[in-house]
Amino acid sequence: MIRVQTEDFDSGAELEKMRTGCAGKVGAIVSFIGLVRDLNQGNQISQLTLEHYPGMTEKALEKVAADAIEHWNLVDSIIIHRVGPLMLDNRIVFVAAASPHRKNAFLACEYMIDTLKTDAPFWKQEDTPVGKRWVGT
Amino acid sequence: MIRVQTEDFDSGAELEKMRTGCAGKVGAIVSFIGLVRDLNQGNQISQLTLEHYPGMTEKALEKVAADAIEHWNLVDSIIIHRVGPLMLDNRIVFVAAASPHRKNAFLACEYMIDTLKTDAPFWKQEDTPVGKRWVGT
C-alpha cells in the first residue's frame, strides 16, 4: 500500500492493520518513521513545506514497493509520504515491511526509504530564520 | 527503556511516546516487531510459551540497549519482550531506535534484536499437533 497525503498518519494503526492482514504468515515487521528535526544542515527549522509531482510520485512509490516485495519476498509493505506544510517533530514518511524473517524485513525497509529518497519526486523547502531555502541546493 | 511483561503492548503508543520524548532531536525511528508465526521449523504452532530468567533477563536487555545507545549515539531506545503463553499472530517482542540519522537507527535496531536473540535468557516452547517441544533443541 502506498499513499501520498497532507494529513498526518497513525503509525500504530498502520502497523496493526499490517499485522492482522498478514495473519500467521509474518514473523517480522520492520518500520521506519521519518520526522522533521532541528538543525538540518545547521539551520534552525521552524517549518518545512513538501512539494511533489502528483501522478509521478505515486508511480515512483508503487515501483519502490513492488521492487522490495519482489526482491525480499515480502508479505506486505507500506509507504506513506506527507506533502504540504510540516512543523518540527511532525512525521514526514512511514515505511514498513512484513516478512516471515527479520533479515529480509530490515533489508527491504531500508531499501524502500533509501530508494524513495533518490527516486520519488518530493522537494523540501525549509523556513529558517534567514528565509526560505530549498533543501539540497 | 526495557520491559519484560506477560501483557500485550501497543506498538503505536510506544512509538508515539518515543517521538514526543525526543522532541526535535530525532529524524529517524526504526522499529522491529516480532510475531508468532505459523510453520516455525515445519510444525504448525497452536500456541507458544515463553519462559525466562527473571532478574537476568532485565540485566541482559539493559546491556543490549545501553550498548546500542552508546555505539550508535541513539537519542532513545525501547526493548519490550513478552513472556508466558502466546498465540499465533501475537506480538512477542518490540525493539525501537531513535536517532538523528536513519542509518544509525537501522543498524542499532537490528543490533538490538540480533543480540537479544543470543544473549537474553528467554526460551520458547511450542505446542504442536505432535506435542510440546522446546524450540532449538
Next chain:
Amino acid sequence: MVQLQFFASIREALGVGDEQLELPEDVRTVMELRYWLQQRSANWDQALSGTNILTAINHELVQGDANITDGDEIAWFPPVTGG
C-alpha cells in the same frame, strides 16, 4: 501539443509551474526542447542550466536523448529531497 511541468526551485525561478506548448518542428528530444526553452530569456537560460536537472516524460525519469512524442507530459525538476 505537449504539456510542460516545472517543480520546486525551477518552478520558482521561472515563475511558472506548467505550460502547454506546440512542439517546434526541429525539436525531437528532451535535451533539444530544453535548449530551445533556454533561448527564451536570460531567466529561462539560467533556470534550466546545470547538470543536475532531472527530466521525466509521462512520469518516468529519462535521459537527455529521450524522444518526445505529441501528447507527452515533460517535467523538469531539481534532485529530489523527500523522505
Next chain:
Amino acid sequence: MVQLQFFASIREALGVGDEQLELPEDVRTVMELRYWLQQRSANWDQALSGTNILTAINHELVQGDANITDGDEIAWFPPVTGG
C-alpha cells in the same frame, strides 16, 4: 550456601527449578559443581551433559572455569530462543 537455578528443557528434565545447596568442600568452579551434580543420578547426568549448556553466575554468563563464591546464584540453561 549457593542458589541453583535450572531453566527450560533442563528444568523439565530435572523436575526441579531451583535448589539451595551447601557448597561441597572441593567444588570451586561452575564446571566442578556441574560434574558434582551429575553424580547424583543418571537423570542428572543426562540433563546436565552436552556442550551447549550455558551457565550464569549472579545473572552474568560465565565460562566453566569461573569461580563460585558463597552466596552466589548459579544458573544452567539451554541456548536461548527469545525474540
